[in-house]
Amino acid sequence: MIAVVFLLVLIGAMVVAAMMGGGTAQLPISELLLLVGVFLLFFSAGIYIAAALGVLALAAGYAFSDRPFWNFLGQMIWGPSSSFVLVAVPLFLLMGELLLRSGLSAQLYRALNVFLRRLPGGLLHTNIVSCGVFSAIAGSSVATAATMGSVALPAFQNTSYDPKLVLGSLAAGGALGNLIPPGITFIIYGLITETSVGKLYIAAIGPSVLVVTLFLAYIAWREWGTRMAARAVPPVTGAEMMHALFDLVPTTLLILLVLGSIYAGLATATESAALGVIGAMIFAAVRGKLSVRMMHEAAMSTARTTAMIGLILFGAYLLNFILTSIHLPQTLAHFVGGLPFPPWVIMLLIIAFYLALGTFMEGFSMVITTIPIVFPIVTALGYDPIWFGVIVTMLVEIAMISPPDGTVLYVLQGMRKDGGTIGDVFAGVWPFVLLYIGAIGVLMALPQIALWLPRALS
């Protein structure tokens, strides 16, 4: 609710700025207000997001276009439907669904724990790292929170760990999934903005390392000292370590196959996703989990998520076509570029806008709906498209773990058996949310963290 009020204030401030003639361009204020008004009405009324975008596009088409635009509708949505870049989305989803059903989560948690449990904070580090790895390959934060929660929460029963920190670290780890390559948000962003998905994946390495390091450092700091001694952590034996290493081999091979082929320039994101599906099938077969039934379940689930993303893309492409034909994004970008503020102030406002929006909107829908409008502004301000892709992805992730609306938090609360309140989850996740936002600040000050690697490699 606070978020909605904030968004209204932000739009109001923009209108006031426009009326004061702050920009050099004439902004179509009434059209813009109408657009925002209808949008708010549709969204608050629970209209399907795709339908809200699509009907808005039709209305704008009838109002502003003198051509029979309805005859071009098919062409507009055929584009994203048959895009080779977008093929990567269902393939990565399919890979994740297969791995989800192949018993990867428990194995990953056990194996990583062998290496991490001696650190101050022990199992908590395992939470972050295993959730991060799992969500990167499974592609869904909710699925990650549910499956890792089911593995991890029992491990913490009857221990002296602070339940708040346990829940917070699980949520935070699950929210790394889209940032750590190969995330699906990057593919959708790449499709809409025509940036290279491969470059986005390379740019995401630095920020991923940064966020994970911040999380681990925070846990080590919180757990430093006496509590370590209080927990009788068994020393790691050589045999145990060998066994754990052996368990990690298939996962590592799969990551090497998928990311290695992209990073080495051997395959596009779509091709590596296809390799990932075949790899995941082999992985599941080795573990004796591959069956027609299991593949069928994975296929059904993949088709459903793909259709969900697809329908929103249809609506967004229609709206974007109409808006572009009346030059709205360009005018808006020109107007914002002419405002008497330094670019970073506007970037901060954009970031705040996403943080607010993210509290009540699902991540993919948020990116698909807003990027066509926001992206021209960002490039007009002189920001790098690749850098902004990383920032947007981080913002989507933050949204999923932000109290009081972040979905992941409710999933974890539902998994608990100790009878605590949702307040524990909120309290536990706050430090991680702040660290994540802090990482965005660092990236604003030092964009090289994201941009150095793609430039060095090209």
Add this chain to the structure above:
Amino acid sequence: MAVSSGGFKVTPLLSFLRKSRSALRTLARAMNAAAGWMFFICAAFITFDVLARNFLGFSSKSTTEVTGYMLAFGMAWGLAYTLLERGHVRVDMLVNRMPLGIRQYLHAVALLLLAVFTGYATYGAIFLAKESFDFGATDMSALRVPLVVPQSLWAFGLTMLFVTALELLVETLALLAGKRFDEIDRLVSSRTYEDATAEALQAVGEAPPAELRA
């Protein structure tokens, strides 16, 4: 028991609608399965092409186009089932806080707008496929695929979504007329995180905790 409202009986109509929905669901489910399995074929096709290009020195030279058609097929054929499974995204923060009486009308409005949007999209898709047919358009790949083939399959998926949206709209209106509000909620309200969690846990073979079970 016949529930009458405004002078006409809705129960016979509702039972007819329920039967049509169940028929639509069977078809939509099969189409969704076809869509999902198509992605397996797609993965195999791309993998084969990558391996052949790198190790055997040949390529189908039409991967980009053909996998694009597979995506169009997969995306469109899953649309209707996703609607029936309440999987299309709605921003329902406000809706769910409204009293049941108001919420039902919002559900009906949501379906009406979805039907309008998908109606136009379906018209556009069929128009495009027909145009490709009339002009005998093919793609630029080595295979020279006539575009009408993938575009008709794709348009069929969209048509199915449109028909399903219409059916749900009519059923919702009939339920509104019969004042059977809670059934509307079950028909169209969005999937919740409880649904998503239960499904993820079922996928890994765990029983969902009691409070998450529907």
